[in-house]
Amino acid sequence: MTIATRKQREKEEMRSLILDAARKIFLEKGYHDTSMRNIAEEIQYSPGTIYLYFRDKDEIFHALHEEGFRRMLTKMQPLGHVSSPFERLKALGKVYLEFATENKDFYDLMFIMQAPIKHEADHEQWEMGHQTLDYLKQVLTECKKEGYFKGKNIEYLSFAVWSGVHGMAALYCRERCKAYHDIEPGELIEEGYKYLVNMLENL
Amino acid sequence: MTIATRKQREKEEMRSLILDAARKIFLEKGYHDTSMRNIAEEIQYSPGTIYLYFRDKDEIFHALHEEGFRRMLTKMQPLGHVSSPFERLKALGKVYLEFATENKDFYDLMFIMQAPIKHEADHEQWEMGHQTLDYLKQVLTECKKEGYFKGKNIEYLSFAVWSGVHGMAALYCRERCKAYHDIEPGELIEEGYKYLVNMLENL
DNA sequence: AAAAATAATGAACAGTGTTCAGTATTCAAA
């Protein structure tokens, strides 16, 4: 018994070791510029070893994908303490954009990168994503109860709101904010978000 | 003289030939799954030949990038005939989203893909991008003259508007609309855009 | 201590972008 559990623990430790190295290099050089050999070298094992713990590069991608959502959800925990629904919505957007700018590469991984849909494990993988989206819908529903968004459909509305913040985050992550030569991306997002909130107030 | 110009014409024809093949395969299999050998095979030349007409894969990318903007700007031409500025703004967003959904891969190339910033030709490359953004700002300014967007900063506002439509387009291009299981992406974008327009009307 | 099970290796495969010595073709001058 004790040895079987130790084995399992060792297996998990090895997965962590690989994941730590992968995260480090992924976030340093990006997904495509990180090779399995790079990761193997980082942990001082042969490339083949990684394949004893992960089916392929995509499975590593998905593991980090999930980690990103866990981090985001953690960052959203404090929102429960905001009593007013609309204030909570405002704070949610702020947290979302903060997460995106502070964890650029995680955000990219989660919402922009082409997620390879090889393994049908996708349903599982997006579990976390749905949790986040559901939370947005919930907050919007609560806002509605307070008189906001009269006659608006929650599904469409949530998509519009999500698109609003995702748009800014995506333009930021993929360096398209540079189109505004003499305005800092941070300022752009901050002021842009103010207008988005303004628009939602009057909808 | 005549032979020198013929040479140049042949050179341009060859570039077109390569570009046509590259576009075809890029849009079929995506940028990363298209190899220089694939393109060479398509035009029945050796891989090395391509490098006599394009510095590297990135230069081909940038050529198509530019083509995308030319296509988009063409699609925007008829907007000049819409007299009311706000109607023009609405139509602009519609055209933008139509372009994105109808030319998914071009849109991806233009606004989502990590544009490699190797060559300092970037200034040139984004010329077209700026033209598009400038047009949006112009329309917004005209709307302002008609009483819309009182006291709003055009730079920030344009960013918010661009983010709104880009967000939808980006979620669509990278398959994140699937988070809404039983709503078609097309419907999502159409209805989401209605809300965005609604919001802009009341801003 | 021997046998079985597990873990790790690293060479090999088929692919990638890119380079460049060598060959074929086209052109200009004699």
Place this chain on the structure above:
DNA sequence: TTTGAATACTGAACACTGTTCATTATTTTT
């Protein structure tokens, strides 16, 4: 029209990629 220079093209080679798998090393069980 023939010769020498310029141009165009080739395809093997380089250093890389993700992935597999026979072989070797280690650990566990008998």
